[in-house]
Amino acid sequence: MEVEVTVYSDRKDGLLRAMGTVVIGCGFTLLRQRMLPTPNGIELWLNLKGEQGRLLELEDQLSSHPLVTGFEANHLPTASAHTPAARPTGALSHTTPGNTQAYRKAGSTPPSPKITSTGNGKRNTVAVPATDIIEAALPSLARSYPRIFPQLLDLRDQIAEDQWGVSLKFIGIRVGAWVYKRDYALGGQLDLKSAMRHIALPAMKTLLPTEAHDYAIHVKNNPFCMPGSRCRNGEFFCGFLQGLLQDSGGSGRVVVREIECRSEGQKECVFEVVD
Amino acid sequence: MIAEYNPVLVVLSFVVSVLGSFTALQMAVAIPLARDGDEKRNAILKAGIAMGGGAIWSMHFIAMLAFDMGMPVAYDTFLTILSAMIAMAACSVGLAIAGIGLFTFEKLLPAGVFMGCGVAGMHYMGMAAMIMPMEVSYNLNILIISVVIGVVASCAALWMAFHMRGKWQMFGSSLLMGVAVCGMHYTGMAAAKYQHTDAVQNVGFMGVMQGEYLGLSIFMVMSSLLLLTLAISSHRRKQREQLAI
DSSP: OEEEEEEEESOOTTHHHHHHHHHHHTTOEEEEEEEEEETTEEEEEEEEEOOGGGHHHHHHHHHTOTTOSEEEEEOSOOOTTOOTTTSOOSOOOTTSTTEEEOOOOTTSOOOSOEEEEOTTSOEEEEOOOOHHHHHHHHHHHHHHTTOOHHHHHHHTTTSOHHHHHHHHHHHHHHHHHHHIIIIIOSSOBOOHHHHIIIIIHHHHHHHSOEEEETTEEEESOOTTOOTTSOOOOOHHHHHHHHHHHTTTSSSOOOEEEEEEOGGGTOSSEEEEEEO | OOOEEOHHHHHHHHHHHHHHHHHHHHHHTTGGGOOSHHHHHHHHHHHHHIIIIIIIIHHHHHHHHHEEOSSOOEEEHHHHHHHHHHHHHHHHHHHHHHHSSBOOHHHHHHHHHHHHHHHHHHHHHHHHTEESSEEEEEOHHHHHHHHHHHHHHHHHHHHHHHHOOSHIIIIIHHHHHHHHHHHHHHHHHHHEEEEEOSOOOOOOTTOEEOHHHHHHHHHHHHHHHHHHHHHHHHHHHHHHHHOOO
8 A cells, every 4th residue: 555654853864764764664665755844844755655554553653753743644545646745635633534643752842733834825734742731731640640530631621622632642652651660660571462461451440440352442431532422532542552552562563543432322432452 | 217397497488488589570570671781681690699599599498407307417518509509590591581572471481490490400409418427319209290390380480470560470479489499399308318328428629518607698698688678679669759750
């Protein structure tokens, strides 16, 4: 399959080489690339070809790369003549099939949301976490852990709607990584199935009633999810599980996605973990 | 020969093996967190020394002090030191296998075999170090059972220490390792048959250790273990409190 990826960075030097290394490492081939300056740095557009099965891994590695401050991908079938100016535009959503919009790596500081202009005059918003607000809130979340949901829900009033999803995921990753280091880091490196059972499940259970089935975590009462709203809000748990599991095993390439949601009429929210 | 065990010292030998295992396994579970080769090697050696010297060697000689044979027994210094080295080396290898890279069931058996054989090797070398007017022979079947107990219980202890998390990981693994060490030792003792001889074995070039020196050595090892346990617990608690989110 072909995929178009755009990464944003504040550094030009070494960006193409670093992204190329990740692309090759994930088994993809670089078909075309174009680098454009933006008011906040650099926009690097890549047209890639590779196996669909490794797409999540590619997206995860690109989006969490230290040089990358923003990331978007388009999995829709692409015509060979596509360039950044001609590709589909518009703000991408986590829930749009075939599209992903990524987040900053935990521990780094992303810039404020930026708007990039495309050749056809449309504007394309790249949402990034509201780190100023989040960084101020994290120590308080650590003190309150595991009773953090009221504080997280209060944050919704302070964070812009388009930043809410990525901010929740960012918080999730930070909290998950912190819980892992605090409670689960001592011990052997585990395969994903064992890590799900001995790390992810007990950590999730401290937050709310949870069950694990193979590589999926089932959450009955996701406090971010409004039944019937048809709006998935599982980003916190995706980030939390990713933060928990990314250092627990050998690969460090854990990707978590919400595959079922109570807001869409399912009994519970289900998060699938892929290595 | 009629020999008797001192029940207080038998209980103490189990407590020592559990305490030594706790200290060693608490050090061992940090092996995967080592950032480079040097740190990893140091972590493995420390854990191996604590396990071999603390849990296994000390336990063995407390249990030997508990075993009243009705005659004075001395220990060949060289073989006694060698027995400790065997335990430390084998435990270091076993813990390295378990602690480096992904912990899988395929690694469990070789790691457990090294640990179990370390316990058995130390025990039988320690028995060979005894200087007394008696000859020791072994029932082969019971001897094999003693080694199997050491290996199986070591596997279970390693699985708990490296695969699980939480209280079971901390305390369950130490208890199981204590069972491995004591189970192997007392089964091995049951395999031994003693026959009086007029001749006393030749003493090695390093001379012999009498009971009081042995007791002093055990006391020093035990004190070190207790201090180490306290230091590790205190350090981990501080780390946990200071960990930034």
